[in-house]
Structure formats: C-alpha cells, structure tokens
Amino acid sequence: AQKVTQAQTEISVVEKEDVTLDCVYETRDTTYYLFWYKQPPSGELVFLIRRNSFDEQNEISGRYSWNFQKSTSSFNFTITASQVVDSAVYFCALSEALGGSNFGNEKLTFGTGTRLTIIP
Amino acid sequence: GAGVSQSPRYKVAKRGQDVALRCDPISGHVSLFWYQQALGQGPEFLTYFQNEAQLDKSGLPSDRFFAERPEGSVSTLKIQRTQQEDSAVYLCASSLELAGNTDTQYFGPGTRLTVL
Secondary structure, three states: OOEEEOOOOEEEEEOOOOEEEOOEEEOOOOOOEEEEEEEOOOOOOEEEEEEEOOOOOOEEEOOEEEEEEHHHOEEEEEEOOOOHHHOEEEEEEEEEEOOOHHHOOEEEEEOOOEEEEEEO | OOOOEEEOOEEEEOOOOOEEEEEEOOOOOOEEEEEEEOOOOOOEEEEEEEOOEEEEOOOOOOOOEEEEOOOOOOEEEEEOOOOHHHOEEEEEEEEOOOOOOOOOOEEOOOEEEEEO
C-alpha cells in the first residue's frame, strides 16, 4: 500500500523566514506522481504542484520551490521569505493507480498535513 | 472559469437521518472523485467516476454510503442513517482526463457534515 508521511505536524516561523515542509512517501509503483496542496482556513484544497516520478529536477515558482529526491523517497517543499498569507495546512499527496493503467486518473493518498503559521 | 462547487457548505444532521451532498465539477471534466476528511487528517479516497460510470468505490466505508453521477456531470453523495462517525468534511474533486496520464485534481470547498 502507498503511504505519505508528513512528520511535521505544526510549524511556526516569523514572517520573512524561509521554511521547509518535509514529505516522505512509500510506493511499489515505478511510475507515480507527487503533489502538494494548500488548505487555507476556508477549507478548499488549492493545487500547488504535480511532479512525475521520472522527473527529478527541482522546480521553483516564485517564492516556492520543491526538492524531489527519489533516492530518499522525499518531496520537500520550501517557502522563501514567508508571508502571513502562507499560513495554511499543506498536504503532500501520492497518486495510486485505479483499476488499470489505461484509466489515466488515479486516486490520491494524502499525508496528514503540516499546519504552517507565519507570525507577523 | 468556475471551479468545483459543492452544496451545502455546512450540514447538521441528527443521528439516523439521511443526507445528500452535491458536487458540480468543472465543466468538461471527465473524472470526479469524492474524499472524506476527518478533523486533523488528510483527505481519504471514497469513490471515483469516469463520466457516469462509477469505476471505483473501494473507499466507501459502509453500504450506507452511496454515490451517483447519472448524466456524467453533477454528482451526489448520499449517506443513509447517519452516524456520529460520519462527521467530517466531504471533498469533491474533478479532473480533465488525459488518456494514459495522471491529471491534476481540482477540489471544491467541501461540505462539513456534523452528525449530532
């Protein structure tokens, strides 16, 4: 079975500090996708990034960056120069095939989330 | 364009009542997913539709849970004879299916169900 571990339950940092959220996953699939979602207090899950298991290049999008390391089964997320608006619960998720590879869509297995609080 | 919408946003039910939760996916999205999110936990998969076909319902916790998507667009998750352990946020997600690829799931705001 697939599993996603987010060991950090809660993190608090002062505004403008950098912060890294950890994600470790387990899977037997050779092809899989990893995701990060943000869940603000409003409750809606906001998509941040999708990463294919064959693409280990790090990605940067503005203040956000992601470090994918297949050797350690980790997909960590860093926010640079944090802002109060970054306060939310962040979820890492792993795709899992549903009933055959030709369906093209796969259910997500989520971690338990990391609650990030940015202190002004 | 409009995102995924869900209604009601909040639902309070007495134990034993039946409830129906609605999901309007993004227009044109073929795939639709339901997830259950308990307090302080990550979402957990319930069921999956490809158009009107329910291809996986392995995550439904009991036979009191039933989902449908009769015309391949709007979906309804029905819970019969609600129990306190059904209290959770129910999230709906849709994705534009690309054959052979895992597509991104876009989530609605969820319905928070409280069973008294």
